[in-house]
Amino acid sequence: MKLKKIFMFSFRFILVFIALCFLVLFLVIPLFVVFYNAFSKGIGMYWGNITREETIEAIFLTLKILIVVLPLNTIFGIACAWYITKYKFRGKKLLLTFLDLPFTVSPVVAGTVFVLLFSVNGLLGGIVEKMNIQIIFAFPGMVLATIFITFPFVARELIPIMEEQGQEMEEAGRMLGARTWQILLKITLPNIRWALFYGMVLCSARCVGEFGAVSVVSGHIRGKTITIPLEVEILYNEYNLVGAFGVASLLCIIGLISLIFRKWIEKRDPQNLYRQIHRYGD
Numbered sequence: 001m002k003l004k005k006i007f008m009f010s011f012r013f014i015l016v017f018i019a020l021c022f023l024v025l026f027l028v029i030p031l032f033v034v035f036y037n038a039f040s041k042g043i044g045m046y047w048g049n050i051t052r053e054e055t056i057e058a059i060f061l062t063l064k065i066l067i068v069v070l071p072l073n074t075i076f077g078i079a080c081a082w083y084i085t086k087y088k089f090r091g092k093k094l095l096l097t098f099l100d101l102p103f104t105v106s107p108v109v110a111g112t113v114f115v116l117l118f119s120v121n122g123l124l125g126g127i128v129e130k131m132n133i134q135i136i137f138a139f140p141g142m143v144l145a146t147i148f149i150t151f152p153f154v155a156r157e158l159i160p161i162m163e164e165q166g167q168e169m170e171e172a173g174r175m176l177g178a179r180t181w182q183i184l185l186k187i188t189l190p191n192i193r194w195a196l197f198y199g200m201v202l203c204s205a206r207c208v209g210e211f212g213a214v215s216v217v218s219g220h221i222r223g224k225t226i227t228i229p230l231e232v233e234i235l236y237n238e239y240n241l242v243g244a245f246g247v248a249s250l251l252c253i254i255g256l257i258s259l260i261f262r263k264w265i266e267k268r269d270p271q272n273l274y275r276q277i278h279r280y281g282d
Helices: 002-038 043-050 053-086 092-099 107-118 125-130 139-150 152-165 168-175 180-209 212-218 228-237 241-268 273-281
Strands: none
Touching: 002 241, 043 241, 053 092, 053 139, 053 152, 053 180, 053 228, 053 241, 092 152, 107 125, 107 139, 107 212, 139 180, 139 212, 152 180, 168 180, 180 228, 180 241, 212 228, 228 241
């Protein structure tokens, strides 16, 4: 028995040690390197790098994309989760499969598809040109690419919770004469608010940090189609390493804020939302 206890203790210790080494190697050290290099030439240089005109323009463009993408994906996520969990129809599994498409397709491939569709020689390029609308190498193309990459997040957080809750409360409201929009606003949304907020946090973080798809459709036009991740790439290619790490630190801060929000949601959610979501994902 003593040997068994010693073996189990040693095994747990080894697992914890491996996990800690992994976190230090792939999380703590990279974060330290980013902030160390960002502040390597002083706070004044750091502030100068993140307040450059090009960086400010990249920040505002990223926020503009977020302001457009987040409400659209939130509405889509609620509608999709409502339809999947409240109705029975043919093709539900196929719809769920397509919902996971952005998780399996490379962002670069997604951006290339939009280029092939909306470029001048693309499949829909002639129609877009006649309407005098520029999509590729412009703001609309960046929005479309970001929407495609981030649209599953809200829906995927809502579906397991809405399936877990069932339809009893909605059916009771319907029997009492409530209309569909009243059921949605007064019954469904209050019960899924933490899952909805969690999905919005994930969607926002991915939207701000997206690189591959946006890089393909942006055209890298300085001052017009450069987001924060693209600005980091440009500064790095220009050998302005301090500036690149300075702008990259903004993305790290956004990621840390997202983690703080996640922990706050875990504490506020009475149904242990986080565990239910990841059990569903597993």
